[in-house]
Amino acid sequence: IYVDPKKYIEINLMYFKILANIDLFF
Numbered sequence: 001i002y003v004d005p006k007k008y009i010e011i012n013l014m015y016f017k018i019l020a021n022i023d024l025f026f
Helices: 005-025
Strands: none
Touching: none
């Protein structure tokens, strides 16, 4: 399955933002 690199980077940024938010809550 081919994934557009831009979308892959956006997904990674969203994932890290979610992790950062979880860290802030804890």
